[in-house]
Amino acid sequence: MRFSKLFGKTLRQAPAEAESVSHQLLVRAGMIAQEAAGIYSYLPLGWRVLRKIENIIREEMDKAGGQELMLPILQPFELWQQSGRHGSFGKSLFTLTDRKEHTLALGPTHEEVITDLVHRYVQSYRELPLLLYQIQVKLRDEPRPRGGLLRVREFIMKDLYSFDADEAGLDESYRKMCQAYNNIYSRLGLPTLMVEADSGAIGGKESHEFMVLTEDGEDEVIYCSNCGYAANVEKAQFAKAVILSEAKNLLPLQEIATPETETIEQVASFVGVPTSQTLKAVFYFADGEFVFVVIRGDLDVNETKLRNVLKCSELRLATEGEVSGAGLVAGFASPIGVKGLKVVADDSITLGSNFVVGANKPGYHLRNANFPRDFQVDIMADIALARAGAGCLKCGAELASARGIEVGHVFKLGTFISEKFGAYFLDSEGKSRPIVMGCYGIGLGRLLAAIVEQSHDDKGVIWPLSVAPYHVYLCPLQLDKPAILPTAEKIYQQLQKEGIEVLYDDRDESPGVKFNDVDLLGIPLRLTLSPRTLQGQSIEAKWRTEKKARLLPLDNLAAEVKQLLSG
RNA sequence: CGGGGUGUAGCGCAGUGGCUAGCGCGCAUGGUUUGGGACCAUGAGGUCGGUGGUUCAAAUCCACUCACCCCGACCA
Numbered sequence: 333m334r335f336s337k338l339f340g341k342t343l344r345q346a347p348a349e350a351e352s353v354s355h356q357l358l359v360r361a362g363m364i365a366q367e368a369a370g371i372y373s374y375l376p377l378g379w380r381v382l383r384k385i386e387n388i389i390r391e392e393m394d395k396a397g398g399q400e401l402m403l404p405i406l407q408p409f410e411l412w413q414q415s416g417r418h419g420s421f422g423k424s425l426f427t428l429t430d431r432k433e434h435t436l437a438l439g440p441t442h443e444e445v446i447t448d449l450v451h452r453y454v455q456s457y458r459e460l461p462l463l464l465y466q467i468q469v470k471l472r473d474e475p476r477p478r479g480g481l482l483r484v485r486e487f488i489m490k491d492l493y494s495f496d497a498d499e500a501g502l503d504e505s506y507r508k509m510c511q512a513y514n515n516i517y518s519r520l521g522l523p524t525l526m527v528e529a530d531s532g533a534i535g536g537k538e539s540h541e542f543m544v545l546t547e548d549g550e551d552e553v554i555y556c557s558n559c560g561y562a563a564n565v566e567k568a569q570f571a572k573a574v575i576l577s578e579a580k581n582l583l584p585l586q587e588i589a590t591p592e593t594e595t596i597e598q599v600a601s602f603v604g605v606p607t608s609q610t611l612k613a614v615f616y617f618a619d620g621e622f623v624f625v626v627i628r629g630d631l632d633v634n635e636t637k638l639r640n641v642l643k644c645s646e647l648r649l650a651t652e653g654e655v656s657g658a659g660l661v662a663g664f665a666s667p668i669g670v671k672g673l674k675v676v677a678d679d680s681i682t683l684g685s686n687f688v689v690g691a692n693k694p695g696y697h698l699r700n701a702n703f704p705r706d707f708q709v710d711i712m713a714d715i716a717l718a719r720a721g722a723g724c725l726k727c728g729a730e731l732a733s734a735r736g737i738e739v740g741h742v743f744k745l746g747t748f749i750s751e752k753f754g755a756y757f758l759d760s761e762g763k764s765r766p767i768v769m770g771c772y773g774i775g776l777g778r779l780l781a782a783i784v785e786q787s788h789d790d791k792g793v794i795w796p797l798s799v800a801p802y803h804v805y806l807c808p809l810q811l812d813k814p815a816i817l818p819t820a821e822k823i824y825q826q827l828q829k830e831g832i833e834v835l836y837d838d839r840d841e842s843p844g845v846k847f848n849d850v851d852l853l854g855i856p857l858r859l860t861l862s863p864r865t866l867q868g869q870s871i872e873a874k875w876r877t878e879k880k881a882r883l884l885p886l887d888n889l890a891a892e893v894k895q896l897l898s899g
Numbered sequence: 900c901g902g903g904g905u906g907u908a909g910c911g912c913a914g915u916g917g918c919u920a921g922c923g924c925g926c927a928u929g930g931u932u933u934g935g936g937a938c939c940a941u942g943a944g945g946u947c948g949g950u951g952g953u954u955c956a957a958a959u960c961c962a963c964u965c966a967c968c969c970c971g972a973c974c975a
Contacts, residue, residue: 341909341925343909343910343911343924343925344910344911344924344925344936345910345911345912345924346910346911347910347911348905348910348911348912348967348968349905349967349968349969350968351968351969359910366967368966368967369966369967369968421974422973422974423973424973424974424975440975441975470975472974472975474973474974475900475972475973475974476969476970476971476972476973476974478968478969483974483975489975529975531975532974532975541975635972635973646973647973648900648972648973649972738975740975741975743975773975775975778975809933809934810932810933810934811933812932812933813933840933841933841936842932842933842934842935842936842937843933843934843935843936844933844934844935844936844937845935845936845937846934846935846936847934847935847936848935848936849936851935860934862933862934864934872934
């Protein structure tokens with residue numbers, strides 16, 4: 333490719349709205365351009381990178397036994413009613429109305445379509461297992477697109493769906509996919525961490541995410557460097573310390589005046605106990621129902637866990653008005669004596685005794701509250717948020733925290749979707765059983781952005797060879813000097829003839845401009861031809877990742893370059 | 900949806916009521932340059948996000964509205 337003909341120019345300054353490193357660099361390099369919030373065009377260079385990522389993914393999916401197909405983006409809304417997931421996807425589901433006033437959804441994912449498809453074709457266990465995948469555009473009306481390509485509303489995603497006869501088959505498909513994912517990340521030069529995850533709106537049981545650890549990641553990962561336990565904070569479990577009160581026995585309830593103590597910290601220090609000796613009350617609205625949540629004072633509520641135990645789709649904190657409307661006194665609320673409200677407790681309230689709780693009247697708390705002596709709960713579960721410093725549930729070592737970009741997510745779906753769509757098969761004994769499903773997604777654009785986030789310097793992007801838009805940047809200097817241009821042209825032809833991907837900078841620009849552009853674009857190997865090098869019948873070769881250059885003889889250059897690229 | 904911010908040339912920005920809206924980069928033409936974002940000259944490029952209002956006069960003041968960004972909520 334001749335640089336002079338390339339569509340998309342490099343920019344010295346990134347647009348003001350670009351905040352994340354990958355967003356800035358990709359825009360400055362002329363690889364992507366924003367059209368609207370969370371909607372981007374890929375320019376030729378960016379598209380080349382994306383297609384390379386796509387091909388690597390495709391190769392690994394095929395190697396794992398996947399079969400590629402193409403599914404519709406326009407989907408009958410009825411499919412979503414049939415699966416019941418229109419509720420869990422909620423407003424993220426784009427919908428439109430056709431001329432016959434029929435509602436269609438723009439596919440945010442394709443479990444519905446593929447299960448509906450598979451149920452019409454698969455009738456026997458002999459046809460299983462089946463691994464089907466697609467690489468195509470998905471649309472989600474995200475509440476807040478952000479970070480350039482990191483979170484968008486229109487994106488290209490590889491999604492593979494596995495169909496197995498039983499749980500053991502699913503386990504095998506799941507294992508294969510995890511292996512394929514690790515192959516993909518390794519070919520992309522992207523270190524990832526596999527973490528336990530919540531399955532969210534997709535649904536299902538076991539689920540893992542693949543995280544690229546970086547400070548600007550939007551997810552938080554809790555991990556144990558001793559035993560290797562790692563989980564998204566949404567899912568992370570931890571060992572809750574057992575708190576022993578000074579008194580060994582359960583003491584009688586005692587009301588105490590606690591003026592102007594609204595927060596747990598104020599209450600604890602006023603009464604003279606640690607926060608772990610108190611109980612905290614938090615109020616939510618879950619699908620329109622008021623919920624009273626109680627948790628030990630030193631812990632916080634994990635809203636994802638709470639959502640899961642409540643099996644609700646919409647969850648938010650209750651407003652002050654709703655709290656007082658429920659007959660509660662904010663800041664002094666108490667689980668003791670509540671009537672007619674759903675009470676959810678974290679199991680930490682059983683790991684201690686003689687707690688301080690609100691008295692449900694302003695300015696007063698109660699000492700020595702004990703469960704279940706003094707109050708009852710409707711649901712007791714782990715709904716606590718893990719934090720760095722807590723103990724690992726598996727080995728007891730101290731947990732740590734890091735931020736990450738989610739570049740892959742795999743789910744064991746089970747049979748809930750196949751049952752809804754009547755995707756049953758006959759097993760070897762002639763018995764009808766639902767197909768056991770899994771799904772495995774990778775966002776290509778996010779992957780591209782994650783590579784940049786994780787591989788760049790102050791000059792620009794540093795592409796790994798496997799996805800670089802071009803492998804070689806051919807850079808003649810002083811084009812008006814004798815023999816420079818003809819020699820460069822000849823080299824360009826030779827390299828192309830040998831199948832080397834070369835970006836030929838035929839522009840009449842100063843050396844500084846060219847060098848800065850190639851660094852920004854992140855092309856791995858730079859070949860510089862100047863009167864100086866030409867005098868010795870040589871050309872200078874320099875890797876993007878290295879400071880030092882070396883001279884290569886001009887004759888047999890293509891072979892030399894090939895050697896360098898393969899080595 | 901709550902909080903904060905920004906909309907002036909392709910990009911970055913200046914311009915707090917005054918008549919012809921500027922600067923840098925980029926772009927075009929000519930010339931001089933050439934190993935890390937050269938220089939000179941000339942030039943093209945603007946419904947100042949939109950609508951309505953106040954005023955003799957609005958990029959500038961007021962109201963409404965739209966778009967985009969950040970934090971939170973939410974979300975693979």
